[in-house]
Amino acid sequence: MKTVLKGLAAMALAGAISLPALAQDAPDTSISGTINVLTWPNNDRTFQALLPAFNAAYPNITVNIQGIPQANNAYLNAVQRAMLAGGGTDVAMIEIGMMALLRDKPQWVDLAQAPYNAGEFINDFAGFTVANVTLPDGKISALPKHTGPGGMFYRSDIFGEAGLPTDPTEVSALFADWNTFLEEGNKLAVPNERWLIGNGEEIVRAYIAQKGVSYFNADGQLQLDDPAFREALELVKTAGEAGLISPFTAWSPEWQGAFQRGQLATVLYGNWFGGLLKRAYATDQSGKWAVTQAPGVDGKRSFNSGGDYIGILEGSQNKEAAWAFVKWLVTNDESLKQQYQNDDLYPAYTPAGTADWINFEDPYYAGENVNTIFAPVQAEMTPFTLNALDNNVYTALGTAINNVARGVQSVDDALAAIKAEVEAQM
Structure with a gap:
């Protein structure tokens, strides 16, 4: 690998x-x-x-x-x-x-x-x-x-404690697909103390991007009936039932503090998230974080965030x-x-x-050159088709994801709710 x-x-x-x-x-x-x-x-x-x-x-x-x-x-x-x-x-x-x-x-x-x-x-x-x-x-x-360009940030020390590999290439090989991500992720979670991931949105937005699906197609037609949305929400449902998703709302003070407390083992966002880890959320954890490819679907692992x-x-x-x-x-x-x-x-x-300044051994990531992860993502990912109503879908989808993760809404009901809300605004 x-x-x-x-x-x-x-x-x-x-x-x-x-x-x-x-x-x-x-x-x-x-x-x-x-x-x-x-x-x-x-x-x-x-x-x-x-x-x-x-x-x-x-x-x-x-x-x-x-x-x-x-x-x-x-x-x-x-x-x-x-x-x-x-x-x-x-x-x-x-x-x-x-x-x-x-x-x-x-x-x-x-x-x-x-x-x-x-x-x-x-x-x-x-x-x-x-x-x-x-x-x-x-x-x-x-x-x-x-x-x-997106990837999976992870706490290599927590991976090691759980008996999982810590090297980025070995982690990439093990976490190659989403089902394995959830299965192996069980080893990283500690009930009510530590979770595999902060929120279900990270899973859904990476998954649909890897499937090459946008909220709307080039003709402006809503794509919520595409199987990718159901498949992604089913992953969230599985992760939520297994206790792998934290109870914290993304970007809330509690969620931000969870990084400093070592309560989140992985994060799935764009490379920019590293700046938040280094300068805000995990300032004293240099050498404990690493970056690898995100879990993928159908062999595709790149996404933009x-x-x-x-x-x-x-x-x-x-x-x-x-x-x-x-x-x-x-x-x-x-x-x-x-x-x-x-x-x-x-x-x-x-x-x-x-440039040398983007290809260097970053001490925060224990000497890893993370551009070897992000450069291929930018070159290979499927572009997102933009639409003026994207933010409407984004908001409705976020609510539905949280409802599914917490078990208060079924996948069917969540999809129906998103579609009804967005179509009412079209």
Whole structure:
């Protein structure tokens, strides 16, 4: 299995090598002015930390950063207000879940046009991200910033105590499919003290992505009747009945604290979750965590978990400075390096995949180079078809998953409830 993993990583990295790296243009230090950038916490902190490097290249551009929380659609509403205002905001971030709602709005500058000419290098970004920002008429609404190649984070010390292998390649071989994940996961759980996984959503969202199923197809038809949703919820039902899913609500203080207390043996999210482990949830557990492929279905183990984009609003009064910031942010080596090493943000810009700063022995993971896991995921995963109602399905599905995991709703009733709720909003 070790040979297979190394082979996959080599192919993914070779693919990145074959792409021409965008030449780092000499910055035009004559560009000046002030721009206002709209983003969310903690990405506002990330941007603020990058400003010294950006201003070393563009000393005459002042960047003001505003972070709006994403909860309760606060950030989405802020972006929409900025669009209607026609001025005041120059640059705005777009989370992947908002792309279908926002990308075709006329208030975005077309980055395919001169003087931006993003079409000349857009294919240096991960293919699915290019599709997400390119409209049928060729307009490029934004540039891809980061993706969320997914894997399984796990506590290697807990695995060892349970008599399971600890090496990532051996864990990958053992946890190759979802049924085995649950069967072997029983050895990691301790009733009312420790659980295999934090919540059922991690299982469902990885599973349907591996099956290549989106909430809607390209024609806008709801896909909840696809067998993948039932199969995923059946896995959650089995895991819940076996006591493998924690009682904590995802992202709640109790759930976050469970990592520090060593109560969760595995986590299934995008690579960005490593930043939360290192800097918030498990700060004193360096060397105890490792990363491997997620359990899979039909031999497919790759899935995406997140991603973001950044664009310029037509109302900007300083598009030249805004473009300098956007292009530097998503393609500049120093920018991408700092974002990866400080916040575990995986670059959508594929030439970065061969850089030394993304391929290193990470002491937090006991010297593992986790890019050998994430690079193949980004190269191989099936893209998610975006739809403006995705967030509606996401919310309804999350409620149903929790109900199934806790045994208060059958799989049939859960699927019926999701479908009824979403169809009422269509």
